[in-house]
Amino acid sequence: MKYKIYIVEDDLSISNLLQEYIGKYGFEVRVVVNFHRVMIGFNEFNPDLVLLDVNLPEFDGFYWCKKIRQQSKIPIIFISARDSGMDQVMALESGADDYITKPFYFDVVIAKIKSHIRRAFGDYAPKVEERIFEVDSLKFYPERSEIEFNGEKLIITKREGVLLACIMEKYPKIVSRDFLLEKIWDDIEFVEENTLSVNISRIRKRLQVLGINMGIETIRGAGYRLNKTW
Incomplete structure (x- = not known):
């Protein structure tokens, strides 16, 4: 199965590098380009994991994290230059699963993505009886x-x-x-x-x-x- 990663990051140089690097590991990646359509793009793409910045146009990442959590339990990882403890607390309280500070190592990002995918969908995922x-x-x-x-x-x-x-x-x-x-x-x-x-x-x-x-x-x-x- 090819897992899908949704990147919500307004710095195109960072988002493009993330897309290229993550794609090399077999993930399907989509980058947000229109920040008025974040949730529309989310529902269309139906991702398995979200990478989310804090500082974004219009609404910040905490807002979008809460919106995603209203309809999905998929892993959400913040990637942000804001490295204060309070920002990390706000991210987790908004529903995030992890927080990576910039500058970051791409290998760390990949490792965390794989870890959260395993916990959500792989061997470590809780066994849920399928409904119909x-x-x-x-x-x-x-x-x-x-x-x-x-x-x-x-x-x-x-x-x-x-x-x-x-x-x-x-x-x-x-x-x-x-x-x-x-x-x-x-x-x-x-x-x-x-x-x-x-x-x-x-x-x-x-x-x-x-x-x-x-x-x-x-x-x-x-x-x-x-x-x-x-």
């Missing part, structure tokens, strides 16, 4: 973010998975918008009105790829329901 949500021939495996229908399989993002799991688990009942919003965001007041609709639309398109047309039905004024048309 199933409605007839449609199956969803949240631990691998994978949909299966009639032998065809497709990977979806973690956020899409949270929504799909809720809708499949409640089938044939309707799931309210408020319930779904509470599942993926801490505070509904700060979510744009169309954000949930966009994510539901993406799930419909994923299901359509597998041959399920209009797989999620919108119940006006009530919410959403799995539309079992197969």
Whole structure:
């Protein structure tokens, strides 16, 4: 398996060097270039580990660490020139797993990445019984973010998975918008009105790829329901 590393670092010279070096060890690497789309890129890439700087445009690394932790338990390693004890405490309290100070040795970065990958996904990872949500021939495996229908399989993002799991688990009942919003965001007041609709639309398109047309039905004024048309 090729593990994916997401680098959130605004110094292009550092991020490009990290991408090149980490890539030599067989990892797939993506570097953030648009800091208005950090979480969009995160959900699209669906990484296994994040390297995160503290000083970033718009919002700092502590903010992004908390946002990632709202929807994922993957390892997060800070790499920063800020070397005070308080910065390291803030990083850990924000949900980080490790902290590397600049200047750093690339070999140390690689060693820590490998160590955290082993603990999260390898021999040292806690054994978790795989869950499955199933409605007839449609199956969803949240631990691998994978949909299966009639032998065809497709990977979806973690956020899409949270929504799909809720809708499949409640089938044939309707799931309210408020319930779904509470599942993926801490505070509904700060979510744009169309954000949930966009994510539901993406799930419909994923299901359509597998041959399920209009797989999620919108119940006006009530919410959403799995539309079992197969």
